[in-house]
Amino acid sequence: MPKEIKRVLVRTAGAIFVVLGILGLALPFLQGILFLAIGLILLSVASSRTRKWIESHTARLPKFHALVQKTEKWITNNIGTVDGDENQSDFDPGK
DSSP states (O other), X not given: OXXXXXXXXXXXXXXXXXXXXXXXXXSTTSOHXXXXXXXXXXXHHHOHHHHHHHHHHXXXXXXXXXXXXXHHHHHHHHHOOOOSOSOOTTOXXXX
């Protein structure tokens, strides 16, 4: 599958999960935090700006930061790279 199509699909899925997460914060039958986390991780795989934002906000919580990096690495291994940046020097999911 072409990288552009993957990026659009991942960003769309991420946006849908973020919207469901926001709705889930108000509605009792949706798990808001879970949907927000899934959506933000999907968006971080497709966007270096989102990835940097998540890294800056999870750096204070080392266990959570490691979990986010592990999840990003798992998603990248399963669907391949979708980020438009060819040089991902500041993102190292193996650390």
